[in-house]
Amino acid sequence: xxxxxxxxxxxxxxxxxxxxxxxxxxxxxxxxxxxxxxxxxxxxxxxxxxxxxxxxxxxxxxxxxxxxxxxxxxxxxxxxxxxxxxxxxxxxxxxxxxxxxxxxxxxxxxxxxxxxxxxxxxxxxxxxxxxxxxxxxxxxxxxxxxxxxxxxxxxxxxxx
DNA sequence: GCCAACGTTGGC
DNA sequence: GCCAACGTTGGC
Numbered sequence: 428x429x430x431x432x433x434x435x436x437x438x439x440x441x442x443x444x445x446x447x448x449x450x451x452x453x454x455x456x457x458x459x460x461x462x463x464x465x466x467x468x469x470x471x472x473x474x475x476x477x478x479x480x481x482x483x484x485x486x487x488x489x490x491x492x493x494x495x496x497x498x499x500x501x502x503x504x505x506x507x508x509x510x511x512x513x514x515x516x517x518x519x520x521x522x523x524x525x526x527x528x529x530x531x532x533x534x535x536x537x538x539x540x541x542x543x544x545x546x547x548x549x550x551x552x553x554x555x556x557x558x559x560x561x562x563x564x565x566x567x568x569x570x571x572x573x574x575x576x577x578x579x580x581x582x583x584x585x586x587x
Numbered sequence: 588g589c590c591a592a593c594g595t596t597g598g599c
Numbered sequence: 600g601c602c603a604a605c606g607t608t609g610g611c
Binding site for chain 1: 607608609610
Binding site for chain 1: 593
């Protein structure tokens with residue numbers, strides 16, 4: 428299993444929107460970048476991802492999702508009324524794909540981009556790099572674990 | 588609203 | 600195949 432980071436602008440689709448979906452599940456449509464698409468095509472059911480709010484105040488990681496369906500054609504690409512319409516993608520030859528994700532957990536508080544950049548173990552995360560624009564990025568197991576300790580700072584003194 | 592960084596497009 | 604122009608992303 429692998430770890431990922433999914434970006435979304437909360438004005439478009441927030442973690443609270445996901446929470447309200449049936450089964451708290453959504454198809455991650457609208458990705459129109461080849462590198463991000465290729466990452467999605469490698470995802471397996473059971474892979475986990477951070478839900479990241481971009482263009483937010485503050486930007487940061489707000490929760491965890493789980494891949495529940497592997498990549499399948501993004502039908503919004505052939506919907507002329509969709510903002511993500513792409514005339515070069517057809518049902519016969521789909522160009523864009525999406526995975527389905529289910530909400531696992533919404534964090535009590537946002538792990539802000541600022542906190543990520545401040546953290547010696549996290550500042551190398553792709554999302555923290557200057558000029559990063561990829562909406563789907565891989566996360567290493569070490570980064571994953573470190574973010575989880577930030578979500579629950581007391582986990583390292585769980586005896587009390 | 589600004590603008591740096593990046594990906595894509597299209598003329599040549 | 601090069602690269603300038605353009606559109607988009609996303610932090611600030």
